[in-house]
Amino acid sequence: MILIDTDLRNPWMHRYLRLDNSIGLSTVLAGDAQVQEAVKVVTIASFAPHANVRTNGSQPSGRTLDKDLLCLTSGPLPPNPAELLASPRMGEVIKSLTSVSDHVLIDSAPLLLVADAMSLAPRVDGVILVSRAGSATIDQAREVRNVLDRVGARPVGIVISGVKVSGTRGYQQGYYQSDG
Numbered sequence: 001m002i003l004i005d006t007d008l009r010n011p012w013m014h015r016y017l018r019l020d021n022s023i024g025l026s027t028v029l030a031g032d033a034q035v036q037e038a039v040k041v042v043t044i045a046s047f048a049p050h051a052n053v054r055t056n057g058s059q060p061s062g063r064t065l066d067k068d069l070l071c072l073t074s075g076p077l078p079p080n081p082a083e084l085l086a087s088p089r090m091g092e093v094i095k096s097l098t099s100v101s102d103h104v105l106i107d108s109a110p111l112l113l114v115a116d117a118m119s120l121a122p123r124v125d126g127v128i129l130v131s132r133a134g135s136a137t138i139d140q141a142r143e144v145r146n147v148l149d150r151v152g153a154r155p156v157g158i159v160i161s162g163v164k165v166s167g168t169r170g171y172q173q174g175y176y177q178s179d180g
Contacts, residue, residue, distance in 0.1 A: 001103045002039070002070040004093075006120060008081035009109055011074035017042050024075025028093060029084040035072070035096050042069040070101065081109075086119035094123055111144055118151055126156035133162045 005013035006025060014021035019040050027033040072093075078084055097104050106124060108117035121127050127148060148155050 001105065002072065002097050002101045003042075004072045004097065004104065004106045005074040006085055006106055006116065007109045008074050008078055008084065008116065009114065011077075013071065013107060014073040017071055017073075019071060019073050021073045021075060024073035025093070026075035026078040026081075026084065028072075028075070029087060029089050030078065031089075033075075035093055038072055038075070039097075040071050040073065042071050044068055072097070082115045082119065085116050090120070091123055111147060112140060118147060121148060121153035122151045124153075126154050128157045128159060129155065130159045130161065133160050133164075135162075 003013065003017075004025060005011050007013075008026055011021070013019075014024070019042065023033050023038045025038070028035055028038050084090065094104065094106075106120060108120055111117040111121075111129075129144060145155070
């Protein structure tokens, strides 16, 4: 899997994954670096405490979450993020990364705030919307849908973050547990 941080205005992925951001997507799009030299390896075993996958809340299954990820960080903040992301070079970058990985996840700036994500949406197989619970209005959700329809993007799902867990089921200690 390859992660691409296309938020060229307020990037965070490099901080979260503890990666150098001196060379990244912006330097590739500006022609100052090649994709191969800008992609970084995120070693999962050293990033987070190593944990076995638990399938039913009992003993570990023996399978582990130890595959490494590749990440193309944002790089230094450019003066023209929307132009860079809408450029033919961005299409080449996406195509080159999809040729070497089964899955390419692209994180972008919020869709309704800047045009950056709007130029990326039609270039990908599907769009997964992410919103914090209680922060988006119905009108904003409708506008997002209208924008995606206008640019010919294919919404495939939504992730709601910040949801409070209640009831007898929940994620605990990295595995799914049912109290029933």
